[in-house]
Amino acid sequence: MSQSSARPAELHRYRRELQRVEEHVADAEHAARRSSQAFADACPDGGAVHPPFHAVGAACAALHGLAQRVGQVGDAFLAADQGSSAVAETSDAQLAHVVLQHFPRLAVPGILAPLLPRLATDVAADLRTAAETGRHDLTDLRAGVPATLTADPAFCRAVLAATGTAHLAALVDVVARGQLPGVASTDLVWLADLFARGAGRADGRGPTTVTTDLLADAGGRTAVRTLRAEVDRPLDHATLEAVARATAIEASSWTDGGHPRLAGTDGVDRGDDAILVEAASVPGLALRLLAGTPDGAAGDPRTPDPGTAARITRIVERNGTTSQVGLAALLHAALDDPAARDPSGARTRTGLAVVTGVVTGIARIPHDDGAPAGVRPDLAGLAARVVAGDHRTLVHRTTRGRLATRSERLEELRSVVHHVAGWRPPFDALAAELVVARRTAATEHVAGDPLALALAGRLHGVLAEGAARADVPQRPYDPVLRVAAFGASRAAGARFGRAGGAVAGRGIDVVHRRVSDALAHDPGDAAARLARATASDRDLALAVVDRPPAGATIVWAGSGVADRASLAALGTGRLDHAALDQWLAAQEPPVRAAVAELAAAYRAARAPSP
Amino acid sequence: MPTLPPAVDGATAVRFDPATAAALATSLDALAWRLETAARVEDAAFGRAIADWAGPTRRWAEERRLAVREETVRAAGRCRDAAEEARRSVLAAAIVQHGHNADEHARRRRNAALLELAEVRVP
Numbered sequence: 253m254s255q256s257s258a259r260p261a262e263l264h265r266y267r268r269e270l271q272r273v274e275e276h277v278a279d280a281e282h283a284a285r286r287s288s289q290a291f292a293d294a295c296p297d298g299g300a301v302h303p304p305f306h307a308v309g310a311a312c313a314a315l316h317g318l319a320q321r322v323g324q325v326g327d328a329f330l331a332a333d334q335g336s337s338a339v340a341e342t343s344d345a346q347l348a349h350v351v352l353q354h355f356p357r358l359a360v361p362g363i364l365a366p367l368l369p370r371l372a373t374d375v376a377a378d379l380r381t382a383a384e385t386g387r388h389d390l391t392d393l394r395a396g397v398p399a400t401l402t403a404d405p406a407f408c409r410a411v412l413a414a415t416g417t418a419h420l421a422a423l424v425d426v427v428a429r430g431q432l433p434g435v436a437s438t439d440l441v442w443l444a445d446l447f448a449r450g451a452g453r454a455d456g457r458g459p460t461t462v463t464t465d466l467l468a469d470a471g472g473r474t475a476v477r478t479l480r481a482e483v484d485r486p487l488d489h490a491t492l493e494a495v496a497r498a499t500a501i502e503a504s505s506w507t508d509g510g511h512p513r514l515a516g517t518d519g520v521d522r523g524d525d526a527i528l529v530e531a532a533s534v535p536g537l538a539l540r541l542l543a544g545t546p547d548g549a550a551g552d553p554r555t556p557d558p559g560t561a562a563r564i565t566r567i568v569e570r571n572g573t574t575s576q577v578g579l580a581a582l583l584h585a586a587l588d589d590p591a592a593r594d595p596s597g598a599r600t601r602t603g604l605a606v607v608t609g610v611v612t613g614i615a616r617i618p619h620d621d622g623a624p625a626g627v628r629p630d631l632a633g634l635a636a637r638v639v640a641g642d643h644r645t646l647v648h649r650t651t652r653g654r655l656a657t658r659s660e661r662l663e664e665l666r667s668v669v670h671h672v673a674g675w676r677p678p679f680d681a682l683a684a685e686l687v688v689a690r691r692t693a694a695t696e697h698v699a700g701d702p703l704a705l706a707l708a709g710r711l712h713g714v715l716a717e718g719a720a721r722a723d724v725p726q727r728p729y730d731p732v733l734r735v736a737a738f739g740a741s742r743a744a745g746a747r748f749g750r751a752g753g754a755v756a757g758r759g760i761d762v763v764h765r766r767v768s769d770a771l772a773h774d775p776g777d778a779a780a781r782l783a784r785a786t787a788s789d790r791d792l793a794l795a796v797v798d799r800p801p802a803g804a805t806i807v808w809a810g811s812g813v814a815d816r817a818s819l820a821a822l823g824t825g826r827l828d829h830a831a832l833d834q835w836l837a838a839q840e841p842p843v844r845a846a847v848a849e850l851a852a853a854y855r856a857a858r859a860p861s862p
Numbered sequence: 863m864p865t866l867p868p869a870v871d872g873a874t875a876v877r878f879d880p881a882t883a884a885a886l887a888t889s890l891d892a893l894a895w896r897l898e899t900a901a902r903v904e905d906a907a908f909g910r911a912i913a914d915w916a917g918p919t920r921r922w923a924e925e926r927r928l929a930v931r932e933e934t935v936r937a938a939g940r941c942r943d944a945a946e947e948a949r950r951s952v953l954a955a956a957i958v959q960h961g962h963n964a965d966e967h968a969r970r971r972r973n974a975a976l977l978e979l980a981e982v983r984v985p
Contacts, residue, residue, distance in 0.1 A: 256917025
């Protein structure tokens with residue numbers, strides 16, 4: 253251990269002498285300021301003179317600060333040294349301890365840098381004690397550590413290393429449990445800042461050993477999630493990738509047991525949200541986390557990478573009980589990643605894997621009434637985006653392969669739409685996308701490509717079936733009522749015998765149904781909204797107007813519709829329908845037949861079967 | 863120090879007081895001298911303070927004082943420059959006064975010429 257020494261009296265004398273000359277400088281500066289003002293008043297035609305008062309003030313402040321700090325060093329030596337000699341001699345660590353305790357302004361890197369390891373050990377010892385004694389108030393401990401030190405990543409790394417993973421995880425748990433839910437905690441923020449600065453290695457190439465050890469078990473991962481949820485200070489990308497992979501990709505907050513601090517006011521787990529949202533903000537990271545391996549060059553480029561799809565399915569399925577905010581952000585980022593599409597705009601194998609993995613994963617989240625699992629708004633929005641944006645791929649998959657495969661894919665799509673239809677904005681957006689898809693498909697059909705219209709019709713059918721499923725009123729109390737009715741029937745049988753019990757049982761059934769109906773939620777109206785959005789054949793007619801059958805002409809005069817723009821402006825109301833019918837009636841037979849053929853082709857595809 | 867030419871009759875007099883300018887230059891010189899003295903005193907005081915001073919605090923103080931000393935000396939130099947500016951300001955005022963005087967002389971010559979022209983035309 254190295255020693256520090258000084259003559260405190262000389263250091264104090266240095267302070268006094270500098271204070272004296274600093275006063276003289278201040279007096280001279282005042283006099284110069286007065287002269288400068290007099291010159292400005294009396295000599296406006298003398299040109300400008302620029303006295304450097306700002307520089308003089310800065311020099312005075314620097315002299316003052318130096319004098320004060322050197323004097324404080326003298327104080328620190330006196331406080332740290334137990335001897336009575338004119339020369340104070342003490343260990344560097346003890347001197348630093350006194351500096352931290354009494355002269356926090358002296359805690360500048362120049363003084364403290366050589367002592368960081370020892371100081372970090374002291375702070376870590378206090379943290380370990382707090383963890384062992386279950387102390388959740390770190391106010392005193394925080395006050396003893398200057399911000400200069402906690403802003404230094406080297407110090408933070410040293411503290412975390414000296415504290416150890418077990419104590420760190422326990423301390424975070426203790427502090428987090430000692431805070432009110434939903435209320436910001438200064439202690440947790442302090443610990444989270446310490447972690448944010450010290451989680452990564454100095455060379456930026458990934459997490460430190462302590463962070464890696466923390467991520468190796470459920471308790472440590474929960475501590476990391478708790479800390480990351482408290483502050484926005486970003487991790488370096490390599491560390492963030494390791495943290496996200498361990499906490500939210502390979503495991504999840506829910507499967508690791510969760511934590512009261514990580515649950516929202518609705519009780520839903522939000523533990524992975526902060527980490528996943530941060531990961532989503534780093535270009536390329538989302539796809540790298542989800543894909544796990546680089547996009548394989550081998551394999552049919554038109555088929556999704558099966559390993560990636562299965563991995564994404566597992567991740568999505570596992571998040572059925574969480575808030576899904578972070579997951580949705582990560583999946584949006586993966587879909588937006590340029591690597592998810594090839595130069596022509598088509599999905600790459602990895603991109604296809606994201607799409608199909610999301611669909612399969614969401615489809616597997618249960619629809620049970622009252623179950624804790626379910627698709628929440630953010631994931632529903634993502635599902636709507638996937639179905640709308642990649643509907644041709646997804647619907648086409650329901651028509652390819654073996655019967656069992658086709659059935660499975662069709663059911664997946666229905667299940668996803670069922671989830672989406674439970675939330676109004678995403679489902680309405682999906683219905684609007686269907687209208688656009690139908691318009692495009694009709695144009696392609698008239699141009700000689702019938703596949704797109706068949707796919708759009710099939711999508712319409714899937715949407716209608718999913719919406720109908722979602723509209724069935726939920727009956728969350730039915731399981732309880734069933735048990736109650738069963739118990740009452742058995743009691744009646746025991747009391748009145750078989751015949752009497754049968755009569756009583758019928759009455760109990762009636763009461764059961766009525767109570768179930770009374771407690772059932774209101775049915776949804778997703779199917780009705782979809783029907784309204786897609787009621788008009790206007791888009792089919794427009795496709796024929798833009799490319800009429802050979803030899804036929806479009807009749808406007810007397811048709812009730814002035815021109816193409818008026819036709820395109822027709823809505824889905826009753827009068828609009830009447831106007832469209834009138835326009836159709838005025839057309840030549842080939843035009844009417846073309847519109848009818850389009851409508852028939854579309855409607856034929858609307859009853860999807862495997 | 864240069865002097866200010868007097869304003870001729872009828873010319874605008876510049877607004878400039880040489881004594882005030884000289885006072886400013888003197889006070890800026892004094893300020894510079896005080897700063898230079900502070901640097902010298904600090905130098906001597908630090909030489910005494912480092913007796914038996916060892917450890918990271920001394921290394922920090924040695925680095926810090928060099929920066930502070932440089933800042934102080936630089937401020938003193940800028941004060942000297944400003945004092946020189948104040949002394950030269952009388953030159954600027956003198957140039958302005960010469961301009962005003964020249965304008966007045968020109969105005970007088972123009973009036974005399976007009977008067978002469980009028981006398982020629984009137985028999």
